[in-house]
Amino acid sequence: MSNLSKEESFLFGHDTIQYIQHAAATGLYDIRGLGAKRHLPSFDDLLFLAGSASRYPLEGYREKCTTTTVLGTRFAKKPIELKIPITIAGMSFGSLSANVKEALGAAATELGTSTTTGDGGMTPEERASSKTLVYQCLPSRYGFNPDDVRRADAIELVIGQGAKPGGGGMLLGQKITARVAKMRTLPAGVDQRSACRHPDWTGPDDLTIKVQELRELTDWQIPIYIKIGATRVFNDVKLAVHAGADVVVVDGMQGGTAATQKVFIEHVGVPTLVAVQQAVAALEEMNMKDKVQLIVSGGIRSGADVAKALALGADAVSIGQGVLFALGCNSSTWVNHEGQHVNASEEYAKLGTMPGFCHHCHTGKCPVGVTTQDEILEQRLIPEVGARRVKNYFKTLNMELTTIARACGKSNVHHLEREDLVALTVESAAMARLPLAGTNWIPGYTAI
């Protein structure tokens, strides 16, 4: 037996030593895609208390459970009505290929839900394939134009993103093809920085006037969302409501990105669990719950996550990374026109990674054709195949959601409530303001 000591330092563990030595060798910080990889309190730390003797469940397969979701009832003349409370989050053309944008539009249309543009503007493919399309107004204003505003079904004024609240965007030069460059009015091949502040307004009072400008442009017809990256959620939601939002979107720190500094992804913002609780508290304090709708995003994966978000008070959720995984992100294969699965391990290896561990969206060399502008690689995602997979994924989430709702005795998923939930850990109980399972104790809120 070796007498070598293998005691690893907790503070300076193997990963930390590697990080320091990489920084020392290159003088660079890491940029990567997707979301936080560290452990964070999450919806996994909550459990449902389904019906039993004291509550009456509904029959799982037969009794109706409504999922219809209406967004934008406050001021818009034409609120959005969705068949399910699960929407597709904003992801840019540029980070995603045109094929993917088309696939997402087609999937959302078949599901009766909405999809969302991203930084870089609206593509004709996306508009044509999406029945309900939310058009983002971002600080960069790349490709932003009034014709697309008028073509949109809702506007989402983006103040921040959960993966990088307070940070701008970055699209590295290798993803800037001639088409992407033209849409963004920039030379092809340059690294594109998206600003972190809007160019035409700064504080909350200006924001109010900006919202009015968008309403004037659209004759007060369509809903206006305000999206914030989760940090000081309680105050930010109040300001968004004060500014006149029809819908507030709160993106927790588990949300994804196409390319951001790792230090940002892992160390800035608050978890989605905290975000939803604070957002609902703000709406309730303003007496605006159910008048202004709340969409929650940031690491939503399963029907259980959707159900928990709704029970905590959200009206809908928005999914980005889950959609990418459904399309084949981190899968070992891609699907060709003959329906055969083709191995992509070699391309993962070229990126220095393997299926299950990839976060290399920023490189533009996505092995499965999802986050790329490369003419050859983008063929690996066939729009019909992508649309079918996203549709299946969302259908599964919706069935899981209604299964839980029925078990809790609800004939409408929007009737799920906080009383249906308990927390598994002291942290999650405090953050979600729910009783710790088996107790009446909400840490920081009620006495033990």
Next chain:
Amino acid sequence: MDNLARKKESGDKTILFDLSQTTVREMNQFLHHDLEKEKLGSVKITHPDGAHNIAVGLDAPVNVDIEGHAGYFCAGMNKQAHVTIHGNVGWSVAENIMSGLVRVKGFASESAAASGHGGTVIIERDASLRCGISMKGVDIVVGGSVGNFSAFMAQAGHLVICGDAGDGLGDSIYEAVIYVRGKIKSLGADAQIESMTDDDHRILKDLLARAGFGYEPKEFKKVASARGLYHWNADANQEY
């Protein structure tokens, strides 16, 4: 519509809106939908009194005269229309303009022509901070001086400054070009003075003529991107 405080001026194609009697919302909706229907060629707006969002989202070949001071976002996202403000304007006049022309007879507050994609914006007096921020193809001519951080992250188009420029001019500029007649307090990251070419003289002459300013192109210096920040570079020591 009949209860809008508006009236057609006799015999011609002008319509008058009195904003002490009509809301901005009613007026904008008319301008969006009824101008062409009623074959109107010009619009006069009285008593703007600093109201926000006047003449936002126009998309018609019409002349609009605003007789007084306007608030934020005046003529925002304009297409085709020629809008003249006979007074001062608040923040973000002609923001995201696509085409047409917006002329401010007085002073403009912050972020004038922010993110403008096309068309022309003329400010006859001074413009405040961040004039032309994030501009994407608009041509801006300022008769007076501009505040700090003008043309920040400017991507395309021209900014002509007949007076002086504040600190950080053209910070992180991409392909837009700035012409300055007066003093520049400081240049922003990656902005540099370049020599004027024949093309610059021609472009500038045309812009000055369109604005109605009698200066000579040779009085101006040119500021453009050194293109040193086009690719992420750790050695730049965060000078982005």
